[in-house]
Amino acid sequence: MTGSHCYCFSGIISIFFSLIIHTLSSTTPHFCLHHQREALLEFRDEFPIDELDPNPWNKNTTDCCLWKGVMCDDRSGQVISLNLADTSLNGSFKTNSSLFRLQYLRHLKLSYCNIQGEIPSSLGNLSRLTVIDLSHNNLVGEIPASIGNLKRLRHVELGANTLIGAIPSSLGILNQLRYLSLAANELTGEIPSSLGNLSSLLELRLSINHLVGQVPASIGNLNDLQVISLGQNTLNGTIPTSFANLTKLYHISLRSNNFTSTLPFNMSGFHNLEHFDVAANSFLGSFPKSLFTIPSLQVVYLDDNQFTGPIEFVNTSKSSSSPKLEILSLSSNIFIGLVPESISNFLNLGEINLCENNFNGPIPRSISKLVNLHDLNLANNNLKGQVSASLWRLTTVTLSNNFFSSFENPSEETVIQALDLNSNSFQGPFPHWVCNAKGLSFLDLSNNLFNGSIPLCLKNSIVSFSDLILRNNSFSGPLPDIFASATELRSLDVSRNHLEGNLPKSLMNCKSLQLVNMESNSIKDVFPTWLGSLPSLHVLILRSNEFHGTLHHHHVFVGFQSLRIIDISRNDFTGTLPPHCFSSWRGMTILREEDDPYMADIINDSVFYRNSMVMVIKGVELSFERIQQDFRAIDFSGNRIYGEIPESLSFLKELHLLNLSGNAFTSHIPRSLANLTKLETLDLSRNKLSGQIPRDLGELSSLSYMNFSSNLLRGPVPGSTQFQRQNCSSFSDNDRLFGLEEICGKIQVSPPTSQQHEQLSEPEEQLFNWGAAAIAYGPGVFCGLVIGHIFTSHYHKSWSKKNTIKGR
Numbered sequence: 185m186t187g188s189h190c191y192c193f194s195g196i197i198s199i200f201f202s203l204i205i206h207t208l209s210s211t212t213p214h215f216c217l218h219h220q221r222e223a224l225l226e227f228r229d230e231f232p233i234d235e236l237d238p239n240p241w242n243k244n245t246t247d248c249c250l251w252k253g254v255m256c257d258d259r260s261g262q263v264i265s266l267n268l269a270d271t272s273l274n275g276s277f278k279t280n281s282s283l284f285r286l287q288y289l290r291h292l293k294l295s296y297c298n299i300q301g302e303i304p305s306s307l308g309n310l311s312r313l314t315v316i317d318l319s320h321n322n323l324v325g326e327i328p329a330s331i332g333n334l335k336r337l338r339h340v341e342l343g344a345n346t347l348i349g350a351i352p353s354s355l356g357i358l359n360q361l362r363y364l365s366l367a368a369n370e371l372t373g374e375i376p377s378s379l380g381n382l383s384s385l386l387e388l389r390l391s392i393n394h395l396v397g398q399v400p401a402s403i404g405n406l407n408d409l410q411v412i413s414l415g416q417n418t419l420n421g422t423i424p425t426s427f428a429n430l431t432k433l434y435h436i437s438l439r440s441n442n443f444t445s446t447l448p449f450n451m452s453g454f455h456n457l458e459h460f461d462v463a464a465n466s467f468l469g470s471f472p473k474s475l476f477t478i479p480s481l482q483v484v485y486l487d488d489n490q491f492t493g494p495i496e497f498v499n500t501s502k503s504s505s506s507p508k509l510e511i512l513s514l515s516s517n518i519f520i521g522l523v524p525e526s527i528s529n530f531l532n533l534g535e536i537n538l539c540e541n542n543f544n545g546p547i548p549r550s551i552s553k554l555v556n557l558h559d560l561n562l563a564n565n566n567l568k569g570q571v572s573a574s575l576w577r578l579t580t581v582t583l584s585n586n587f588f589s590s591f592e593n594p595s596e597e598t599v600i601q602a603l604d605l606n607s608n609s610f611q612g613p614f615p616h617w618v619c620n621a622k623g624l625s626f627l628d629l630s631n632n633l634f635n636g637s638i639p640l641c642l643k644n645s646i647v648s649f650s651d652l653i654l655r656n657n658s659f660s661g662p663l664p665d666i667f668a669s670a671t672e673l674r675s676l677d678v679s680r681n682h683l684e685g686n687l688p689k690s691l692m693n694c695k696s697l698q699l700v701n702m703e704s705n706s707i708k709d710v711f712p713t714w715l716g717s718l719p720s721l722h723v724l725i726l727r728s729n730e731f732h733g734t735l736h737h738h739h740v741f742v743g744f745q746s747l748r749i750i751d752i753s754r755n756d757f758t759g760t761l762p763p764h765c766f767s768s769w770r771g772m773t774i775l776r777e778e779d780d781p782y783m784a785d786i787i788n789d790s791v792f793y794r795n796s797m798v799m800v801i802k803g804v805e806l807s808f809e810r811i812q813q814d815f816r817a818i819d820f821s822g823n824r825i826y827g828e829i830p831e832s833l834s835f836l837k838e839l840h841l842l843n844l845s846g847n848a849f850t851s852h853i854p855r856s857l858a859n860l861t862k863l864e865t866l867d868l869s870r871n872k873l874s875g876q877i878p879r880d881l882g883e884l885s886s887l888s889y890m891n892f893s894s895n896l897l898r899g900p901v902p903g904s905t906q907f908q909r910q911n912c913s914s915f916s917d918n919d920r921l922f923g924l925e926e927i928c929g930k931i932q933v934s935p936p937t938s939q940q941h942e943q944l945s946e947p948e949e950q951l952f953n954w955g956a957a958a959i960a961y962g963p964g965v966f967c968g969l970v971i972g973h974i975f976t977s978h979y980h981k982s983w984s985k986k987n988t989i990k991g992r
């Protein structure tokens with residue numbers, strides 16, 4: 185279009201320079217062809233490249249072969265390569281894009297270019313293409329079948345877009361193809377069997393799509409295949425026996441599919457195999473012994489399948505059959521028997537995960553020979569005996585939910601970072617050697633039989649702690665004042681022990697603290713107003729202690745800006761609640777921290793609470809292992825608080841649970857409570873509330889449980905469905921409530937007595953569903969497997985493992 189200014193002065197200078205450069209760099213000077221230069225400029229103009237982006241091409245430089253990302257053929261000057269990776273183009277391809285006029289293009293690399301829209305089928309006109317990389321864009325629509333016209337393609341990378349539809353079977357024609365990745369898209373349908381024609385293929389990457397059906401047997405024809413990655417689809421059936429011919433494979437990943445059947449063949453033929461991952465499927469059968477004869481093997485994930493029986497390793501007189509094995513992960517299967525001593529033949533093992541199987545007996549002593557081991561997870565088995573001191577030189581040791589009874593003390597300094605002894609039969613005093621574990625960050629001793637005091641020396645190592653969980657032991661004496669340097673501490677759970685004395689004031693320094701759980705001890709103190717300054721405190725549980733004193737002073741609840749759950753029930757607090765006392769509780773007025781820049785900072789590095797927690801939901805004690813981020817609760821029940829229910833409670837608009845029962849509140853129920861539109865549980869029973877039940881509460885569509893019993897209420901019960909669904913007992917023992925015919929049944933017009941309350945409790949199923957939906961979940965690591973959503977909840981009284989729900 186604008187050829188004329190090419191001959192201006194600066195143009196001549198740039199030509200001059202480019203000639204010099206090219207004379208220096210290559211023997212045959214080349215010069216960009218005019219029509220190709222125009223095509224490139226038009227292509228650039230098709231995209232609204234952000235002004236802030238440095239312009240990649242200077243229109244005034246005549247030789248487009250010098251432009252960033254452009255390469256020309258030395259002889260002909262044809263543009264043969266365009267590489268604009270990492271340049272934000274921020275636009276979409278035109279169907280007749282001038283790109284397609286670059287007929288000599290061999291390499292097209294436009295990854296991370298922020299391209300939207302569809303891939304035009306005219307791409308199929310660039311018949312000389314050998315490499316195409318459009319990965320990490322926002323491309324949508326189907327993969328054009330015309331890609332099958334590009335017979336010279338050797339490398340196709342379309343991963344990390346939002347492409348839909350089926351994989352075009354025309355891809356099977358590309359018999360030069362060595363690399364094919366369509367991973368991380370939204371592709372559906374089956375894997376076309378024509379892919380078995382890609383006889384040159386070295387890598388096939390189709391993971392993270394929605395592919396279904398069986399893997400075609402023709403894939404077994406890809407004799408040169410080195411990498412097959414099909415993880416995170418919905419593929420099913422068996423692995424074709426023809427796979428046995430793929431002896432050059434070094435990487436197999438079938439993770440997270442619906443494969444059933446046994447691993448069907450003798451795998452020792454995969455003599456190059458390094459990485460074998462079939463986790464999160466439904467594979468059956470016994471431990472694949474043959475795998476562990478492969479000398480190159482480095483990583484094995486069999487987690488989360490239905491493998492059964494004992495594990496055993498082929499006995500070789502030589503050092504080890506798979507000397508390079510670094511990761512052995514067998515969690516969540518049905519393996520039984522002893523953990524064999526021969527596991528230590530794999531001298532390079534760094535990580536062993538046997539979590540959630542039926543292993544029994546002791547930890548093999550030979551494990552001490554594994555000098556590279558750093559991560560050992562034996563949780564959720566039936567292992568027992570003494571834990572040897574050799575484990576304390578690892579960085580992560582998870583022994584939870586077994587029957588271990590004792591451990592040797594370390595003979596040297598430990599480097600341990602995470603130690604989980606939760607739910608075993610350990611007894612005796614607090615392990616003092618922990619005081620010298622300078623890097624320790626996570627310590628969970630909960631649900632054991634530890635007793636005695638929590639030692640003062642813990643202040644030597646507390647500086648590195650993020651989680652200190654001592655729940656449900658028999659620790660006694662005061663909680664020592666050791667937290668002055670604990671600036672990393674996120675959660676402190678000493679609940680269900682026999683601790684007494686004050687709450688240590690040094691907790692004030694724990695600026696990272698998110699959870700404090702003191703439940704069920706004998707701590708004697710006034711309300712810790714001084715915790716109000718902690719910027720990230722989300723959960724404060726003081727329930728069932730000997731806290732006392734009046735809550736009636738203006739500063740009592742000042743601060744606590746991140747608080748989401750506060751439970752001070754079953755103590756001896758008294759006084760009235762100051763009228764504006766809740767105004768600073770921002771955490772209860774904001775749902776998502778993104779809404780609040782200040783809190784966004786805090787939440788970014790916050791984890792979901794791993795700690796279990798008990799709350800009274802619908803009058804039943806429920807224990808939760810994870811707490812949903814959205815959940816907000818206030819439980820002040822079982823104290824001696826009196827006076828009016830403060831109107832300011834109604835500012836806490838994200839509140840799900842409000843329990844003020846068993847106090848001495850007087851006056852009316854504030855109408856403004858009807859502003860709490862998220863409220864699911866409202867318990868005002870056993871107070872001295874008078875007047876009517878505000879009709880507006882009937883508008884709260886989330887409110888599924890309410891209890892007004894044992895007050896001095898009178899007047900009509902609101903007629904809304906929320907009210908009509910309640911148990912009759914929720915209104916019992918009041919002054920003169922009426923309109924209960926529907927709720928209490930025609931026969932029983934007067935509200936029942938409290939004895940009848942017990943019989944009227946709701947079916948467990950319903951309760952559980954409620955709790956599950958509302959409270960407990962969180963993305964988390966379970967047995968070392970990263971699982972999208974997982975939640976565990978059980979009734980304290982009557983429920984056990986059968987109610988554990990695992991999301992996958």
Ligand SMILES: *[C@@H]1O[C@H](CO)[C@@H](O)[C@H](O)[C@H]1NC(C)=O
Nearest residue numbers: 232233234235272274275298
């Ligand atoms: C991309 O373009 C849109 C308008 O089409 C604009 O709003 C957005 O800011 C642009 N993004 C970048 C990164 O340039």
Ligand SMILES: *[C@@H]1O[C@H](CO)[C@@H](O)[C@H](O)[C@H]1NC(C)=O
Nearest residue numbers: 189192194241242243244245
């Ligand atoms: C290109 O040349 C025009 C005049 O032809 C000039 O106005 C412009 O500033 C030049 N642009 C650059 C980036 O050198």
Ligand SMILES: *[C@@H]1O[C@H](CO)[C@@H](O)[C@H](O)[C@H]1NC(C)=O
Nearest residue numbers: 279280281284285306308309
């Ligand atoms: C691609 O080729 C087809 C047929 O060969 C032709 O109709 C079409 O115009 C071409 N597209 C472009 C953008 O050159």
Ligand SMILES: *[C@@H]1O[C@H](CO)[C@@H](O)[C@H](O)[C@H]1NC(C)=O
Nearest residue numbers: 226278279280281282283285
């Ligand atoms: C591409 O098509 C649009 C209309 O669809 C047209 O306006 C434009 O001129 C065409 N561009 C080229 C290079 O053919």
Ligand SMILES: *[C@@H]1O[C@H](CO)[C@@H](O)[C@H](O)[C@H]1NC(C)=O
Nearest residue numbers: 356357377378379380381402
């Ligand atoms: C490609 O594969 C299909 C299906 O597997 C087969 O029918 C066809 O004959 C093959 N084509 C070539 C050229 O090998």
Ligand SMILES: *[C@@H]1O[C@H](CO)[C@@H](O)[C@H](O)[C@H]1NC(C)=O
Nearest residue numbers: 396397398418419420421422
């Ligand atoms: C595999 O999945 C397909 C569709 O998703 C289904 O029709 C077929 O029955 C499944 N086969 C097996 C063996 O589960």
Ligand SMILES: *[C@@H]1O[C@H](CO)[C@@H](O)[C@H](O)[C@H]1NC(C)=O
Nearest residue numbers: 404405424425426427428429
């Ligand atoms: C493996 O390849 C051989 C020869 O290439 C062939 O005879 C055999 O049938 C193949 N095996 C399977 C299971 O496909």
Ligand SMILES: *[C@@H]1O[C@H](CO)[C@@H](O)[C@H](O)[C@H]1NC(C)=O
Nearest residue numbers: 396418420441442465466992
């Ligand atoms: C795949 O397996 C998961 C878990 O076993 C199951 O929930 C899902 O329904 C299965 N999907 C199909 C399509 O069979």
Ligand SMILES: *[C@@H]1O[C@H](CO)[C@@H](O)[C@H](O)[C@H]1NC(C)=O
Nearest residue numbers: 449450451452453454455474
């Ligand atoms: C497994 O295959 C290897 C060679 O691929 C062979 O040496 C070995 O005997 C086979 N083992 C069994 C149990 O068939």
Ligand SMILES: *[C@@H]1O[C@H](CO)[C@@H](O)[C@H](O)[C@H]1NC(C)=O
Nearest residue numbers: 497498499500501525526529
């Ligand atoms: C396996 O090795 C152990 C100890 O090295 C040895 O006692 C045992 O006899 C071996 N078993 C076989 C079958 O070779």
Ligand SMILES: *[C@@H]1O[C@H](CO)[C@@H](O)[C@H](O)[C@H]1NC(C)=O
Nearest residue numbers: 611612613633634635636637
């Ligand atoms: C701890 O418990 C053991 C018995 O399990 C008992 O002998 C010991 O006296 C207890 N220690 C303390 C300090 O209570």
Ligand SMILES: *[C@@H]1O[C@H](CO)[C@@H](O)[C@H](O)[C@H]1NC(C)=O
Nearest residue numbers: 831832833834835856858859
């Ligand atoms: C409750 O909401 C009403 C309007 O819905 C508003 O007028 C009133 O001020 C609110 N009360 C409180 C205490 O937020």
